[in-house]
Amino acid sequence: MYSFYGTWPWYISGFLIGTVMLLLIYFGKTFGMSSNLRTLCSISGAGKFSDFFRFDWKAQRWNLVVVLGAMIGGFIAVHYLSDGSGVNLNPATVAQLNAMNIDAPHGNLLPELFTSSETIFTPKIFGFLLFGGLLVGFGSRYAGGCTSGHAITGMSNLQLPSLIAVIGFFVGGLIAAHFLLPLIF
Template identity: 30%
Template sequence: MVNTLFPLGWGHYLAGGILIGVGVSLLFLLTGWLGGMSTVFSSTWSYVSRLRHFQQPRYVDSRAWRLVFAVGLVVGALLWWVFLGPVGALQTTVPLWQLGLGGLLVGFGARLSNGCTSGHGICGLSSLQLPSLVAVLTFMGTGFATAHVVLWLGGR
């Protein structure tokens, strides 16, 4: 059963979860900041857009550390790739327009729910926030339903 659910093994998932947990815990304990990623998008736009939404103090005041946080995630993935190689196949048969549309919908949903899966699922749940629980249950339920509908329609 475990091999069916985790054909590439489960150790790297455990290691990733521990690293994420330790990282966001240290970020919060040492600074009081929450490490959600959807705010990184808005705070980064505050560098280039003069729209009032992106110039809110909560974005402008936190944009430097959030940008470093995002760059660290990309550099960490790059280091993994360089030193340990890719895990599994990094290709898809999904057309680019569908990937782009999915990204837009996810981004819109993250802003609509005032946070993303990392913000609500990791930081919000660990601090026992009821809105984060509702958001995570909504994310997961929608994801499960969408996957089943896609399979039912013949997708993979």
């Protein structure tokens, strides 16, 4: 069986993302993952409590298929198209994490501190994840979309608001990683 070693080359991932974007543009659709949360809330009846969730969610069913495809594609990529080594971090990043008493993720996307059943419900980590989730949810709504919607769809359509949003995402991430995270840990 063929497998990629390490991460996929940029030219394969970029080509696949570009192909999906061309297909979406051809069919008159826009891509974004955060809008699916609104669709799922609408399906579950949140429209009874808020006008924001009152819309024709059936027109967005195709986007739920995109989420399902992303999950299935991720499963296939991890289990059949990789060597299982996971993500390799830069040694300088590992050293910075160690300086904050955070173990390196050892191939995972997140350190065990944020995902283990022993630590996830400690007040500090639970509060960190809850506050971060609220900021991401509020931020994606305030920015009119998430990182994937702005960075992939908006910037490929040369939309200035998407460029501004993506610059904001990166600046916010850098501030959080280099200033806030060391203060918290």
